[in-house]
Amino acid sequence: MKIKxxxxxxxxxxxxxxxxxxxxxxxxxxxGTVLVIRGADLLTADEVVGDGDxxxxxxxxxxxxxxx
Amino acid sequence: xxxxxxxxxxxxxxxxxxxxxxxxxxxxxFRKQVAxxxxxxxxxxxxxxxxxxxSGGKDSLALWDVLIETGYQTAGLYLDLGIFDYSVESxxxxxxxxxxxxxxxxxxxxxxSVGAGIPEVQKATRRPTCSACGLSKRYLMNRAAVDHGYPxxxxxxxxxxxxxxxxxxxLHWQMDPLARQSPALASTHPKLARRVKPLYxxxxxxxxxxxxxxxxxxxxxECPFAKGATSIAHKQILDRLEExxxxxxxxxxxxxxxxARGVFEGSEPTVLNECAICGQVTTxxxxxxxxxxxxxxxxxx
Numbered sequence: 001m002k003i004k005x006x007x008x009x010x011x012x013x014x015x016x017x018x019x020x021x022x023x024x025x026x027x028x029x030x031x032g033t034v035l036v037i038r039g040a041d042l043l044t045a046d047e048v049v050g051d052g053d054x055x056x057x058x059x060x061x062x063x064x065x066x067x068x
Numbered sequence: 069x070x071x072x073x074x075x076x077x078x079x080x081x082x083x084x085x086x087x088x089x090x091x092x093x094x095x096x097x098f099r100k101q102v103a104x105x106x107x108x109x110x111x112x113x114x115x116x117x118x119x120x121x122x123s124g125g126k127d128s129l130a131l132w133d134v135l136i137e138t139g140y141q142t143a144g145l146y147l148d149l150g151i152f153d154y155s156v157e158s159x160x161x162x163x164x165x166x167x168x169x170x171x172x173x174x175x176x177x178x179x180x181s182v183g184a185g186i187p188e189v190q191k192a193t194r195r196p197t198c199s200a201c202g203l204s205k206r207y208l209m210n211r212a213a214v215d216h217g218y219p220x221x222x223x224x225x226x227x228x229x230x231x232x233x234x235x236x237x238x239l240h241w242q243m244d245p246l247a248r249q250s251p252a253l254a255s256t257h258p259k260l261a262r263r264v265k266p267l268y269x270x271x272x273x274x275x276x277x278x279x280x281x282x283x284x285x286x287x288x289x290e291c292p293f294a295k296g297a298t299s300i301a302h303k304q305i306l307d308r309l310e311e312x313x314x315x316x317x318x319x320x321x322x323x324x325x326x327x328a329r330g331v332f333e334g335s336e337p338t339v340l341n342e343c344a345i346c347g348q349v350t351t352x353x354x355x356x357x358x359x360x361x362x363x364x365x366x367x368x369x
Binding site for chain 2: 006007030031032033034035037041042043044045046047058059060061062
């Protein structure tokens with residue numbers, strides 16, 4: 001499967017069928033810090049993805065403001 | 069994974085609530101959390117106009133979307149920070165959102181008010197970039213609200229933002245900021261608009277999911293100056309805690325708001341004056357924004 005990552009933008013490929021949570025573990029990404037997107041859908045951590053899938057792992061963190 | 073409410077396939081799991089939701093039920097959950105924030109802190113009513121500070125990012129556009137959908141009278145306020153392509157793209161997102169919903173968007177430029185965009189302002193001061201930017205934004209937000217007749221400003225600060233600010237303030241025992249940290253700040257002067265944060269009950273993953281499910285075209289890339297910011301480091305630490313113990317951020321922030329904040333409140337209210345140069349509110353004689361503008365002008369002279 002092809003996986004698009006951001007900040008910085010890059011693309012990686014992972015082989016095989018696996019759950020989203022295992023994909024994130026392989027990429028060393030905490031599940032609570034990203035949305036995992038396939039096309040127009042959000043995927044939960046137990047969703048199985050595999051060859052032919054194109055995923056986007058989109059970070060959700062924003063900010064930089066010193067105070068609120 | 070199944071939706072807790074209807075049993076259909078879930079699109080998002082929320083470990084801190086031990087729940088998962090389908091897309092429609094998640095959006096309902098999201099709107100209810102915003103409604104509860106507004107109700108609990110008496111943020112505003114449907115009878116008064118609300119100025120929504122928008123950056124083009126997920127939080128502020130999600131907030132504006134919810135408020136429009138709920139029937140509040142809103143206008144957007146975009147502050148053009150002059151940060152290269154990032155500002156160009158974020159402004160375009162705000163303009164497109166406002167046009168698609170038939171809403172008014174007020175645009176204020178930092179460069180026009182200070183004499184230079186944020187990159188140059190930062191060079192003219194010893195402040196960290198995010199500090200000079202935050203100061204400028206708070207000043208311009210309030211000035212725009214007062215000038216355009218909006219009694220309240222709503223910002224897109226979420227649970228993660230608030231928990232990270234609290235973490236930073238606790239690390240340094242910043243007593244005054246701890247006393248002031250609240251989802252709703254009252255107006256204590258005729259020239260000071262109320263400031264409210266209706267997303268404080270929602271995590272940034274939840275606001276990102278809401279924005280995605282609502283097909284809001286927001287700017288995903290980070291502000292180029294945010295890299296290495298202290299608040300980002302604090303968020304990363306809290307993310308590790310949250311992963312090990314879901315609900316940690318919620319408990320940290322809500323525990324502070326409900327049990328500890330009052331301890332930091334002083335008995336003497338802060339006295340506000342009008343700045344001798346610009347007339348906006350300040351605790352001193354000259355406001356911090358005018359001092360900043362003066363530094364920029366002297367550097368450019």
